[in-house]
Amino acid sequence: MRLRSIVLAVAAMGVLSSSPAFAGAVLDRIQQNKKMVMSTDPEYPPQSSLNASNQFEGFDIDVGTEIAKRLGVSIEFVTPGWETIVSGKWAGRWDVSVGSMTPTKARAEVLDFPAIYYYTPAALAVNSANTTIKTPADASGKKIGVGAATTYENYLRNDLVIDAAGAPPFQFVIKDAKIQSYDTDVPALDDLKLGDGTRLDAVATALPTIQGAIKNGYPIKVVGSPLFYEPLSVAIEKGDPELTAKLAEIVKAMHEDGTLTKLSMKWYGADLTKPAA
Numbered sequence: 001m002r003l004r005s006i007v008l009a010v011a012a013m014g015v016l017s018s019s020p021a022f023a024g025a026v027l028d029r030i031q032q033n034k035k036m037v038m039s040t041d042p043e044y045p046p047q048s049s050l051n052a053s054n055q056f057e058g059f060d061i062d063v064g065t066e067i068a069k070r071l072g073v074s075i076e077f078v079t080p081g082w083e084t085i086v087s088g089k090w091a092g093r094w095d096v097s098v099g100s101m102t103p104t105k106a107r108a109e110v111l112d113f114p115a116i117y118y119y120t121p122a123a124l125a126v127n128s129a130n131t132t133i134k135t136p137a138d139a140s141g142k143k144i145g146v147g148a149a150t151t152y153e154n155y156l157r158n159d160l161v162i163d164a165a166g167a168p169p170f171q172f173v174i175k176d177a178k179i180q181s182y183d184t185d186v187p188a189l190d191d192l193k194l195g196d197g198t199r200l201d202a203v204a205t206a207l208p209t210i211q212g213a214i215k216n217g218y219p220i221k222v223v224g225s226p227l228f229y230e231p232l233s234v235a236i237e238k239g240d241p242e243l244t245a246k247l248a249e250i251v252k253a254m255h256e257d258g259t260l261t262k263l264s265m266k267w268y269g270a271d272l273t274k275p276a277a
Contacts, residue, residue, distance in 0.1 A: 024240060024241075024242040024243070025239075025240060026092075026236065026237070026240040027243040029092070029095065030071065030073055030095055031072075031073070034072075034074060035068075035073050035074045035076055036064075036067070036071060036073050036074070036075050036076070036095050036096060037075075037076045037077075037078060037093075037095045037096075038064045038068075038075055038076070038077055038078070038095065038096050038097065038098055039077075039078055039080050039085050039094045039096075039097045039099060040056060040060060040061065040064070040078070040079060040097075040098070040099055041079065041082065041099060041184055042056070042079050043184050043185075043187070044058070044060075044099075044100075044184060044185060044186065044209065045058060045186070045209065045212045045216075046058050046208055046209070046267045046268065047059050047060040047061075047206075047208070047209070047267075048060045048099070056077050058267065059118075059208075059263055059264065059267040059268065060098050060099055061077070062263050062266070063098050063117055063260070063263060064077075064098035066254060066259060067096075067098065067247065067250055067251070067254075070253070070254075071246070071250070078093065078094050080093070080094070081183060082099075082147065082148065082149055082150070082183070082184060083149040085097050085099065085101075085235075086101065086111070086149055087110065088110025088237060088238070089110070089237075090237045095236070095243075096234060096236050096243075096247070097111075097234070097235040097236070098117075098234055099235070100118075100120065100206070100232045101113075101232060101235045102151045102162060102164070102230040102232060103116070103164045103231065103233040103235070104151070104162060104163065104164070105163045106161075107235075110237075110238060111235045111236065111237060111238060112236050112237070112238050112239075112240075112244050113164070113233040113234065113235055114233070114234050114235075114236060114243070114244045114247035114248045115233060115234050115247055115248045115252065116164065116231045116232065116233045116251075117232060117233065117251050117254070117255075117260055117273070118260060118264060118272045118273050119230065119231050119232065119272055119274065119275050120206045120207065120208060120229070120230060120232060120272055121226030121227075121228075122151065122152055122155065122205070122206060122207065122226055122227040122228050122229070122230060123204070123205070123206070123207040123222050123223075123226050123227060124136045124139060124144075124174075124202050124203070124204050124222070124224065124227060125189070125192065125202060125203045125205070125210045125213075125220045125221065125222055125223065126139075126192070126196070126201065126202045126203075126220065126221060126223055127192055127193065127195060127196040127197075127198075127219060127220055127221075128219040128221050129195065129196040129219070130196045130197075130201070130202075130221075133201065133223055134223065134224070135173075135223060135224040136173050136174055136223055136224050136225075136227055137173045137174065138223075139174050139177065139201065139202045139223070140173075140174050140175040140176055141175070141176045141177070141178070142177065142178065142201035142202055143177075143180055143197075143200050143201045143202075144156055144174070144177045144178065144179060144180065144201060144203065144204055145180045145181075145182060145187075145188030145192060145199075145200040145202070145203040145204075146179060146180070146181060146182070146185070146188060146203065146204050146205065147181070147182055147183070147184050147185040147188065147205065148182060148183060150185070150205075151228075151230055152185075152204040152205055152206075152227075153179065153181060153204075155172065155204065155227055155228065156174060156177040156179050157177075157179070158172045158175070160172075160228070162228070162230055162231070164231045164233070165231075167229070167230065167231050167275070168228070168229045168275055170227065170228035170229070173227070174204075180199075180200060185206070185209055186209075186213075188200065188203045188205070189203055189205070189209070189210070189213045189218060189220065192218075192220055193213075193218045193219055193220060202223070203220075204227065208268050208272075210222055211268075229275060231275070234251060255273060261273050
């Protein structure tokens with residue numbers, strides 16, 4: 001029940017219009033409320049998670065907090081499901097997603113992507129006891145866990161298209177995967193740690209997420225090279241060019257003054273602000 005306070009905070013925002021955003025409407029709302037509401041995931045370390053004090057922490061949390069600071073407002077976090085976030089139709093329930101989202105052509109039909117703030121490698125993990133999957137290609141035909149509606153799921157379906165500027169090319173090396181979808185990535189890793197083949201043969205997710213699980217004692221390991229590198233962007237609902245321009249300006253400044261590099265080093269131990277870092 002640790003999310004109860006967050007749910008109540010969302011309810012306290014009142015009944016909001018379901019009409020699409022008009023030019024400047026969301027930025028005006030943020031400035032009038034003196035608060036930016038950001039969607040995030042409570043179980044996606046080291047990007048975003050709740051700590052022992054029930055406070056959000058992580059790379060995305062720090063980036064979002066800095067964006068709000070530069071807008072001159074406070075920040076509030078809400079936790080809708082990932083499939084809800086990427087489907088658009090936010091209806092004013094939150095203002096921005098700083099949630100490590102890949103800006104694909106399909107998502108761009110319902111969302112705008114003001115600025116890419118970092119790049120992350122996608123990787124394959126297996127249980128430490130596994131001796132048969134030595135490269136990602138060896139996982140072909142195996143049961144692989146993955147977060148629903150993620151680029152990792154699309155990759156396993158062999159229909160991923162990353163058409164954002166600066167995205168490095170990639171190949172589909174895993175064929176005919178038996179895909180097991182989860183609400184988010186961490187429950188898939190939880191099942192993988194139970195044993196080799198107990199529930200899953202492998203998990204596809206962001207390399208930093210795998211590394212975070214290993215650091216927390218999960219008996220898993222990374223297999224081979226990254227599956228692909230994905231540019232990750234701030235996202236907003238379509239229709240507010242003023243907010244798009246303002247966020248692009250802020251993120252550009254955070255790249256140039258080293259803020260994003262500093263936060264990347266803090267959470268990942270590497271500078272992931274450039275492609276294929």
